[in-house]
Amino acid sequence: MSPTEASDERGLVFWMLFWAPGVLGLGALLLYLFKEQLNELRTLRFLTKQLSPYFPEFDIEQLQRWVALCAPHVWHGQRRRDFSTLADFATPALLEASRGRFEAEARRGERFDGALERVLKIHTLGLRYAPSPDTPEPPPAGVELVLRVEFLASDARSGPDGRVLTGRPDLHQLQQFWTLRHDGRQWRLHALEAADRERRDLPRPTALPALMEWKRKE
Numbered sequence: 001m002s003p004t005e006a007s008d009e010r011g012l013v014f015w016m017l018f019w020a021p022g023v024l025g026l027g028a029l030l031l032y033l034f035k036e037q038l039n040e041l042r043t044l045r046f047l048t049k050q051l052s053p054y055f056p057e058f059d060i061e062q063l064q065r066w067v068a069l070c071a072p073h074v075w076h077g078q079r080r081r082d083f084s085t086l087a088d089f090a091t092p093a094l095l096e097a098s099r100g101r102f103e104a105e106a107r108r109g110e111r112f113d114g115a116l117e118r119v120l121k122i123h124t125l126g127l128r129y130a131p132s133p134d135t136p137e138p139p140p141a142g143v144e145l146v147l148r149v150e151f152l153a154s155d156a157r158s159g160p161d162g163r164v165l166t167g168r169p170d171l172h173q174l175q176q177f178w179t180l181r182h183d184g185r186q187w188r189l190h191a192l193e194a195a196d197r198e199r200r201d202l203p204r205p206t207a208l209p210a211l212m213e214w215k216r217k218e
Contacts (some may be wrong), residue, residue, distance in 0.1 A: 003171045039202040043124045046205035068119045077118040091181055109160030116153045123148040126202035138215040141184035146194050149178050184217030
C-alpha cells in the first residue's frame with residue numbers, strides 16, 4: 001500500500017469514527033420522536049395479518065364502525081352526566097370511574113356542552129394482554145387495544161359562571177386516547193382521555209400470547 005493510499009484509509013476511518021456517534025444519536029432521537037407512529041404501523045400490520053383473519057372484530061374497518069357506534073353514547077353521557085346508555089359498550093371499571101367524576105363535576109357546578117359531528121379516523125397504537133388476576137381467561141379476553149381517535153366535535157366544559165374551563169364550544173378537530181378491552185366476546189371501552197401528547201408507553205403487539213392459546217368465550 002502506498003503512503004497516499006494509507007493516508008486516505010486513515011482519513012476514512014477518522015471520519016467514520018467522528019460521524020458514527022452523531023448518526024447513531026440521530027437515529028435514536030428519531031425512534032424516540034416517532035415511537036407512536038412506528039408502533040401504529042406495527043400494530044396495524046399485526047391486526048391485519050395475524051388477528052383479523054381469525055377474529056373479525058380486530059379488523060380495522062370493524063373497529064372503525066365500533067368506535068362510530070360507541071362515540072355518540074360517550075358525548076351524550078357526558079352531557080347528561082350519565083353513562084347508562086354506554087353500558088353495552090363499556091367496562092364496569094369505566095362506568096364506575098365515570099360516576100365519581102360526574103358527581104364531582106356536579107358539586108363544582110360544571111357543565112359539558114359538547115356535541116359530536118362525526119368520527120374522522122382511528123389510529124391503532126398498541127396491543128397488550130392484561131388478564132384479570134382474579135378470573136384469568138384465555139385471550140382474546142383481556143386483550144387491550146390503545147387507539148388515538150380523531151373527531152369533529154365540540155367539547156366545551158364550563159364552570160358555574162359560564163366561563164369555558166376546557167375545550168372549545170365550536171366544532172373543531174380533536175383527539176382522544178381510547179383503550180378498548182376485550183371481554184371474550186366483544187370490545188368494551190375501558191378508558192378514555194384527551195390526546196394532548198405523544199404516547200410513549202405503548203407495548204409491541206408481539207408481546208401477546210401465541211394465537212394457538214386464543215379461545216373465544218362461548
